[in-house]
Amino acid sequence: MAKFVMLGKYTTEAIKGISAERTRKGVGIIENAGGKVISMLALLGDYDLLFVVDFPGVGEAMKASIALNKLSSISFTTYPAVSIDELDSRIA
DSSP states (O other): OEEEEEEEEOOHHHHHTOOHHHHHHHHHHHHHTTOEEEEEEEOSSSOSEEEEEEESSHHHHHHHHHHHHHHHOOEEEEEEEOOHHHHHHHHO
16 A cells, blocks of 8 residues: 545635534545545645545545545645655665
8 A cells, every 4th residue: 555645625615514424424435445544634724634545556546536525625635655764765
């Protein structure tokens, strides 16, 4: 599994729909795409949400990102990520 960081930005419509139920549905979308949520955090600043997620690959991450936007009207920017240890070993 590969790690991905998903940064979310609320729209006015997305804010109206905030609920624990929508969060559960979002986790279900990630899991149905083959992913596993590692962490979900709310932020202050340029982005409103930060998810750290494991996915089998880029295709599954894209599928989940689009499905989450359809569900919630939250715009996600999704990035592949590696640990610093993995970066160090790849560069060495």
